Amino acid sequence: MPVTHSPWREWERATADEQPPYAVLDRAALQANAADLVRRAGGVPLRIASKSLRVRPVIEELLTMPGFAGVLAFTLPEALWLSQTCPDVVVGYPTADRAAIAALAQDERAAQAVTLMIDSTAQLDLVDAIVPPARRPPIRVCLELDAAWQGPAPLGRLGVARSPLRTPAQLRALAVAVQRRPGFTLAGVMAYEAQIAGVADRVPHRRAMNALVGWVKTRSREEIAERRACAVAAVREIADLEFVNGGGTGSIESTAADASITEIAAGSGLFAGHYFDDYQAFTPRPATGFALSVVRKPRPDCVTVLGGGWIASGPPGPDRLPRVVYPAGLRMLPRESAGEVQTPLTGSAARSLSIGDRVWLRHAKSGELSEHVNEFLVVDAGRVVDRHPTYRGEGKAFL
Template sequence: MPELSSQKSVDSERFARLLSATQDLDTPFAVIDEPSLWANATDLVRRANGVPIRVASKSVRVRSIIKDTVARDGFAGVMSYSLAESNWLVDNGIDDVLLAYPTTSRSALDYLVDDGRRLAQITVMVDSVEALDHIDSLLGAGHPAIRVCIDVDASLKIGPAHLGVRRSPVHSAAEAGALASAIAARPGFHLVGVMFYDAQIAGLPDSSPAVRLIKKRSAAELLDRRAKVVDAVSDHATLEIVNAGGSGSLEVGGADPVITELTAGSGLFVPTLFDGYDAFEPRPAAYFALSVVRKPAPDIATLFGGGYIASGATNKNRQPTPTWPPGLKAVGTEGAGEVQSPVKGPAALDLHIGDRVVMRHAKAGEMCERFDEVAIISGNGRATLTPTYRGEGKNFG
């Protein structure tokens, strides 16, 4: 009980600071607790065990925060999610951008090859000869050499079961070696890296003994297979990049000697999907605030806005979570609504029209697609408004 009471006191002080600093802002607005943000960054570096971390831009989507994070010790480079975004980041002074997904954008490819700095600083992801064919079909023969990285499927396969996300068709060392050979023999492409994203480890909370067992088995399988893939690809290219991991699996990747870098982004903001991991204590840094606009019952407060459902297999854990004041939950029949979101519980009895409720999003960067700016609140309660990608007029899909 004393521990719970102490945590409640800390939370009370934090939310009092956040709400006081933003009292002149109209809701809805997004807010970042700066001390928690940088404490999370420090903890990510600790967990990475000396391996540099790329910042996953899709989990942040605020250019100033990406740039400030990359400048910190222990971080190096950005993992982007769109080639147009990659070009934009490099044009705005950010170096070493690894595109996490294949591209089919003619305009972004044209823009990439039009500038030597972009070509030097951006690495494009591929996972098949067909992807190379498509790039050639868009740019024509004789285009400048594009740096490429092979996306290797890091899922765990047990018989017919596929545990992980559906990404690359390249799974085995033989498949990776064959694609590397094809790239090496092909003008217009320069193979520099391989990437392994272990979603079944990084993106899965430790919710049961069965989950922990699967994650342990997957980590052991990947340790063996990654080394074989790197050996096979190294027969055809000098690798600069062996990328792996995510915010939930830094310890696993950091212990593998073949890995040259890790990736993390969600661990900076710590959304609700990152509660429940054994490896770290959640320290939420990103929130949004909604106002009470009506009281349909004494124990129900209706908030304006809030229908910010996270992507993925839709269920309750994709909904935003009422966080402050404590003692609130969504009304099950409505959830997070397009225009209104009712919440209920003992705390609603003390809420009045105009009061503010602080919410946490289920995922990290997706919150920022809803707001033109975020208010970054320092430890002494100073608010700095900074634009999101959306606020800079950028929509990368």
């Protein structure tokens, strides 16, 4: 859906004394997006996907809001760090970080707060090899079920390549293995339907593709709801699960409708990179953006800004690039695009820009913006009211 909020002029005025490059976090937009995620979840708790934020003060503030509970971290070192203030952190991906596993095993408080993700007994073997069960508190684990959809030819498998556990029987077998091994506690199950949550379905000028994506999402919702429910029921026969996690920002409604789910992971819809403008089901407000300086003017209708190559993860393409939003009427050069150290921009607006002027852009997807700045300037009611350090600003580079 089209963006209905255009805060760039307000951000420009509020940060007139700041030196680019810098990033803005709009407090009102963040709160509105958080409230909308909670509304869409319909009472199902939301676990904050930290990789989409990477700003500890924001994570901690969100955890005080009704509807949010716990963090889905992306690495174990990050989870250990966050667990100092958050008592419920699930690591969303398996870990092979020996030092972090040893630190977890030596800290009873952290062992009670942090849950590791597994999809194989080999991951249990690694933990035991680092610190034997007799020398550590029980380590909490979560089993991950593959939620990809096996579509008809020629579509084939649609989703992300994550867990090898696809059937209820496979998930139950690993649950049995965990229950039989000393030193581990089976706490939860996770199944992330990326082909529903992570694919835009209202992209401009792509009517046929949008229709195909919508069809895939409908079919995939039906399949994963049935398979996940069976898998969770199979595991619950042998373990008292604390949580069953699924979904993401793009699938909150359908994930919440699955009775086997107890919580939903969400994060990208909070800062709302421009990739999430093109979803059928919801319209987040742009809560973040960044300003770069004009440093060159190769010709009257072209300016060059310093930096700009802040690219999102996923298949390379225009939808992973930052989007120029202000002043209107600027576009990247196809043969250069967004560069690591400079980004040329052309268009009618370039004629009125001078050296030292600002150009505003939006990041595409989730956490890439926080990896390029040390802090966010928090803007509210037309002025800078706070400064929130990013992970980078706190000296943390987890991945």
